[in-house]
Amino acid sequence: MDMPHTSRRHLLRLGAAAVPLAALGPVLPAASARAVAAGNLYMPAETDRHLRTYMAWPALSSVWGDGLGAVRRDIAEVAHAISRFEPVVVLARPSQAAEARYQCGRGASYAIEVLEIPNDDLWIRDFGPTFLVGPGTVAGLDTNFNGWGKAGTTFEQPYANDAAAAASLLYEYGVRRLRAPFVGEGGSLEADGDGTLMVTVSSLVNDNRNPGLSQERLGELMKGSLGVDKVIWVPGLAGQDITDCHIDCLARFTAPGRVILDKPGPRADPKWVAVYEETKRVLESATDARGRRLAITELPGPDTRETTGGGKEFLASYTNYYTANGGVVAPRFGDSYADGVAYAILQAAYPGHRVVQVPIDGIASGGGGIHCATQSHPAPPPAA
Template identity: 45%
Template structure:
């Protein structure tokens, strides 16, 4: 990987990225942060994605997952530029053939898997129109999956863009933290307060490190579920900020009482009682999950809320439950007025434990 990083630096004239911890947001009460992470719905320069290429990860499911990733990339490209990272010449040709000319495919930032939300840097801005990038020390979701190349994606993207780069003090993933861009973040304890990421850390220590990176003042924790999926229950499947003080939460059908259903109801209850960094009681909007889905895979993610906001649009999933699909579409349209809501059948991707938000990362305009 060192040869790859040197190549990128020579090609784009980027200085070697810093390996020091990310600048913190410590400040006096009432003082605005020096750097902060915005909500997903700010104007974007582009969306970053990663091409699935490893049969060691996907096995016989790989062609179908590639079709779904290509569909997402082509759809996002209707609204904003897309850069697709691929690990080698063969994968580049494969991705270009399936994604079409509207998607830029590059092998300059090699990857192991497709989950760009978790491997890309977190982009931050300051009040003077500058961006920087912070790596969250991706470790394969607690060393559950090979991550040799994916561990370097955050740095590679920052060097490609010639942005200042640093590492967070904590280990996590982009999908593990939701921010309202106005001082409040939320996350599951199961994902971040976990020895497979932050061994020996207390919840307070993790919280301080997350707030420092995100330029936030308040963390809202929900318990989550450890060890039942590869992410240890990322919050971006169930609960999402759509505006300061406004949260969407997806709830399961009333007859479901599995661990995920109980987790969703607990998130709804906690967030319904929570206040944000500005003292506002959160407005929690309920989204009902589908009654039926087309997949029987035990890892299937039936989430409408794993959506990706783009310039002028919202890209989300549909599951063949016409009533619930349409209700979710209407709710998203109301939450993001003026944006086109596009629903995709990406069942093969979602049978792999993640969805549209998990496979994308927005780069905001400075």
């Protein structure tokens, strides 16, 4: 029997560790998950209609230091921007929920709800569930978040609460939970909703996540568990950022057969320029699951001499944007020329959407962006 909604909330306030595994809702083992996904579930395009957007309130000064306040203000502003288009749910530790409600609750259009689920950081794209859809149904794939495999490195940070959040969130909304047969993050998976997935080799074929699994085997596991027919692999670059070069900072589908490619701006580190050049070569010769050649639009980054933020980890990428119901929420970095070019390119790529740019210097200083800080809960397609 399903538990009452209020009881679920009470359990979540205690933390995922206090909730019996069986109480977190039905969980399909890996083999069953693959079979279900191959049958009628698939990873949708982000442009498909959403029920809501999930975000997370950054919790730890040990991670963000003196920048924690600025990062929280950025999260609130991004939540406000998305709320112009759809409801927003922000996960927060119970002890921090009141502050999150205060900062996020002012000036919203659609509702912004703060949900008391313990977390560690804001990167819900990576530790939250990756949603799958089928006729009349939605399921959530838990990709076994392990802190990007950074234990014992300079990138290591606490992630125990984040690792449990996907199960808690799916339980809260009564969504069936599947366990992925691989370790990864939502930011490492870019789907067109029509059978094609883009990923980087560096973030998945990596012993810090999937030791002993070959690229070929991982491709088969992702096809089965994400309901896709083809995986386009680009090399990426391991060990240079916390994600090992996620695809969502590099290349995004705007529609089946159409890709936006991040082009590093002036003064970009040569290693990231090389990643862009290699990615472009791969995509120019690739075809998608339906045999289409990819139409590529380059999205140039800003000149970091002109940006209002900076630092060693600063992610100066417009490509890490988020699509909501009728909206595109993208960063603004303070380089007025580059900001304007990005706005025009994104508006042309999403003609049925309204582009809204938000300054995110705090978030970007941690090596991420708006897409990293969001996760969409898709609406179920019509039942067959």
